[in-house]
Amino acid sequence: IVTCLVLYLLAEFDDAANLLAANPDATTISIDEPAEIPKNQHGRLQEPGREEDDELLGTDDSDKTELLAGQKKSAPFWTFDYYQTFFDVDTYQVLDRIKGSVFPVPGKNFVRLYIRSNPDLYGPFWICATLVFTIAVSGNLSNFFIHLGKPTYHYVPEFRKVSIAATTIYAYAWLVPLALWGFLMWRNSKVMNIVSYSFLEIVCVYGYSLFIYIPTAILWIIPQKVVRWVLVMFSLCLSGSVLVMTFWPAVRDDNRRIALATVGTIVLLHALLAVGCLAYFFDAPELDFPAPIIPAHNGTTVITKSQ
């Protein structure tokens, strides 16, 4: 085991040496590699956020997990064991990750703090499934309560909307990370970034960041427009901040405008998902059914509005 360790570290030193030769101004710290590579001097000031990232790297815990991660996923992709490595989480770990996605700690990176090179597919998959059914059921219930008592209303289960919800949410949770990962890889080849995330880590962050929408969807049953929009803003702030704090270190070394555009797009897509679900699955509370026209005594017709 010690020989393997030494050989692995030597290989990393080789890579680092090559990188240094190519681009002397760049820092040689990469979070995905073992953290024992000595830091080189470089011109820019150390920002506190960077130190914090380095501090997270310096612990033995993440060191071991980095090396273990390198040895973990060695099964070929057509065996069952390969996929089992993505479900290597315990109950308390899943709960911790959910908590981390709902209460963003300022300055701490969700991926580094909670995922620590053990991205799982359990969380993203089942959070998306729960969200699909929560939105469909809540939407159905909310429409039922809004239109209850109206004479022309006949309850329908609206089962079609489940498949639409499923398509939308799974597409968001898998295609947007794919696009983001591709974009980050492309920028990585142009600008030497400190932080680079693997595809599964990005999927993980997105999946867990959708968790806040589950209680939000349940609370959207309340048929008040103000309440619904306050909920949208609140959940968007919480999960949006988790996403921003995760991806800001990955793009901040880039061209300022591209960095801001990337982070802005991430938040915008997140907001679009929330607003789109609210608009499509939940009828507006002030929606009026055409009420019967009651002729008033003086001959003018009055249409009664039901509230």
Add this chain to the structure above:
Amino acid sequence: FAGLADVSISEDIPVEGEITVPVGSHSPDEDYSTLDEPVRDTIMRDLKAVGKKFVHVMYPKKSSALLRDWDLWGPLVLCVSLALMLQGGSADSKDDGGPQFAEVFVIIWFGAVVITLNSKLLGGTISFFQSLCVLGYCVLPLTVAMLVCRLVLLAGSGTVSFIIRLIVVVAMFAWSTLASTAFLADSQPPNRKALVVYPIFLFYFVISWMILTFTPQ
């Protein structure tokens, strides 16, 4: 062979012996050779096995009959009957009504497969078809609930009938979840039990929702 031509066997010594190979005992052969029995016996044996499993689901005890001799006849019958009973839901347009037959079928089977895969990926020791068998058989309480709901809806569809249906569906949902958890929980690693039980809860919740929201024409 030239030398053997001189050898002759005198014809007055009779050659005798037994050609048949003695069989050790007849009972193991008889157990596996069911080709000769009447068809009625075969069908009754399978029906009795299915019936025994239904009883095990309704009164979940620690028995291994459900797991050891798995079969998928029971789940198929339950799934088809549930899907058939969920037909006839009302809709102004075909788009907004309840689930179609194919949708119910797909939800039940695809849901069971996904949950089985999930528990195996998390490190469970149960086999694929055993888990499918248990999840399918535990739909029985919900099928009973569907039957009760349809009968109650024949009587009327006001608030009282809704409350009765709600109570029945919630009770059967709890029964289904507890029964399947009783059978499946032992084969999971101890620190991941909740991760395995939650999808089962979601699965039966979705089926219960479909049953509860069924409104006839």
